[in-house]
Amino acid sequence: MLNTEAPSISHTELDLYPTTQLVDVLIDDQLNAIRAVSLAAAQIAAAVDAATPRILAGGRLVYVGAGTSGRLGVLDGVELLPTFSWPNERALSLLAGGKQAMFVAVEGAEDDAAQGAKEIMQLALTANDVVILIAASGATPYVLGALQAARATEALTIGFANNPGAPVTLQAEIGITLDTGSEVISGSTRLKAGTSQKVALNSFSSALMVRLHKVYGNLMVDVKPTNVKLLRRTVSLTMHATGRDEAYCRRILEECDFHVKIAILAIVNNISTSSASEKLQACGGDLRLALHKTST
Known part of the structure; x- marks a missing residue:
């Protein structure tokens, strides 16, 4: 059984806790997400250094995921425009099930490896593009299909997963494992697994934008004033x-x-x-x- 799916041996009577204790436990477990990202800092830095010359040469960022992981990829990409004036056409997102899956789960979409490959091929990737593949399990078929298609184009592939030895991290050029372990609510990877992905993606893209001269000192000097x-x-x-x-x-x-x-x-x-x-x-x-x- 995957670490992220295994029932937690802690808080086995969670449903009996008074509300204050329940909330405290849920918050406290999220601290493990930060620890997991911190342990992967060297790999995240390597991903930034590998991506920078490709993006400077005109490449695009392409986020790929399903469910919570896919939605977090979309979120990271769309926030680059107002924060760093990064053009939307150079921050693309592929979400299993399409745009509607941002709001409603699309049954079976994450299990379609062929669709993931098809959507990647439609982007006509080049060697300068950077494809970021996110899956808590690390074995989501839609994401793995996209990964294989991206590898064939020589684009840089960066895989994020929350389980050690996951296919998405082993098969990507750079693998980043966020080993968050079991969840307080067993199997609910929208909890600390999702938090770790948010922190890791945020750190990766922000560091990349710093390397692209979007920041002076620590000032957000390429902000796009959209409001x-x-x-x-x-x-x-x-x-x-x-x-x-x-x-x-x-x-x-x-x-x-x-x-x-x-x-x-x-x-x-x-x-x-x-x-x-x-x-x-x-x-x-x-x-x-x-x-x-x-x-x-």
Whole structure:
């Protein structure tokens, strides 16, 4: 029996606990998800280093999963646009059962290996693409079908699973095991197995975006201001990085369509936003490099 499916030997009378104790137990067990991700940190770092040159060469991120794992992949991908201005067409998600499976379980969809392979082949992958395959069991047929099809294209494959020795981690180019063990509610991998996947995917994609110069220091300088809250954030980020007042930073941001990196470069080096845009582009979007070049 898989570790994630095995009945837990702890809390065998969970249904008899008073509510306060019940909630405490469920929360406490989630701490094991963080420990599992921490133990896989070296493999996550290796995945980031392997993915970076491919993505810099124009590759795409492709998330593949079923059920909770698939939904977490979708979530990680769609959040890259507002956080890092990462284009949606370069963060794709394949979810067993299609878009409707985000909201309603599609019976039998995860068992269709041929469909996983078919959907991968429809993407016309290249060697620069990075395919992220997520399965708590590590043996979901839909995910394994997609994995085999992706391997045939020479795309980079990264497998995440919550059981040691799982097919998805053994067959992917880089395997990441998040060994969370049995669940407090036996077999419910939406609990700490899902939490570990969320943390691991978040860490992988965030680290990748840092390597792609989407972050300056620890500032989210490539934010896409898609709402009022994020517009305010562009102003506060620019103020923090430059030390200038709100009115001045807002005026410069308005000149460059609220592109924080351009505004910072223009303000710090006292140049026009158009010049700042050109210099930033010449430096591959690396704000730190652009600041250094314009100050020497």
